[in-house]
Amino acid sequence: MTRVAFVDAPAGLAGDMFLGALVDAGLPVDVLEDAVRGMALDRVELRVDRVQRGALTATKVDVCRDGRPIEGAHDAHAHDPDRHHHGHRDLKGVLHVLGHLGDLEAQPLSQAAAAFRALAEAEARVHGTTPDEVHFHEVGAADALVDIVGTCIGLHHLGVDEVRVSPLPWNRGTVETAHGTMPLPAPATAYLLEGHPSVPSEESYEQVTPTGAALVRTLSAGSEIPAGFVPKAGGLGAGTYDKSRLPNVLRVVLGEVPEETAQATVVLIETNLDDASGQVVGRAIERVLSEGALDAWCTPITMKKGRPGVVLSVLARPADVADLEAVLFRETPTLGTRRRVLERTELTRRHETVETEFGAVRVKVRETPDGPEATPEYEDCRALADEKDVPLRRILDAARRVWERD
16 A cells, blocks of 8 residues: 555645644654754754644644744744844755754655755745855745654654645735835745746735745645545644634545556656767666656757757656756756656556576566566676576576576
8 A cells, every 4th residue: 555645735734734733644753852852953843732723623832942833034934024034054954954853865754855855946036046055044944844754754654655645725915024114925935836836826925935835846746636536534724824714724644545547747858969979878877867856868859050959858856956967967968857647557566586497586576457567677687697607588588487486
């Protein structure tokens, strides 16, 4: 089974709302408290309450310092006009805080780091600088760190394999930030939501915050419930604003999808090249595959003025798009990339090892509607063929026979 979290956000999405919904759905509060302690944030603690939003009761999670909620300029979902700012960190400083929690390659910490990198890239676009030079104001404060890290750790603790986020409200109005009055959605938020479906909203308060948008950019694998989704648990997380037309809550529903019918959203990244050698294109394909691309290939085309070129295509998980685009910008002379969001159906797959007369071979087993089928791993078979000095096809045939027999 694939465990899916469907994030239903008709009233908007912010980091504190995401945390509240996860707690309401069964995440133990002490898991979040351990994360707060691990990040060594000065005098920071959590407060969890049950609150009323319209006709609904929801869980409200506040990040507090000295017993009072920390409220960044647009970090806790439409606060009062007299808000103030806490903490100015650059990306290096944020990653340093995350480093207190251990290896950044661990899934939830890697996701949190990716969310802050996405924020830095969005802020850099807004202010005409580079991600490393961005000094976070609102989103570098302790509450944003807890919201993003806590959400990633919480999803991992609840065993979530995939996150889907409903279309998000796109509203008008203004918000006060460290850089002055900004239109809604805030400019960085608008960049982060590129590619994600939206719906018009008549509200004038900030419904989607930069931290919420960064979590969507990093975690979301699509905007629809996958086929075969079976709900198992759910929770409501409350925002701060309590005068909205809809109850200001975020709903997270945890459910399962049979693996043989699991639907996945992928992103196709493409760029046209007419000034890159075959060696450069080949190197770029190698690099994106090593950085987590699902697949990569090139297709010959004829470009303007009759010049021969190639389309370099990369198939990526949504969370990996930013990193893989960065690889393309480093490895090729491209001036830009384009994206398309695609839905695909994935069969259940697993690896098994069989012992042949020539040695051990891994086989990839896929579950088809007519039963399991196995394909020997080429690299294992090639290594044995070289070692034993026998034709490759003999190794392939032997691995298939043993698997079918056993």
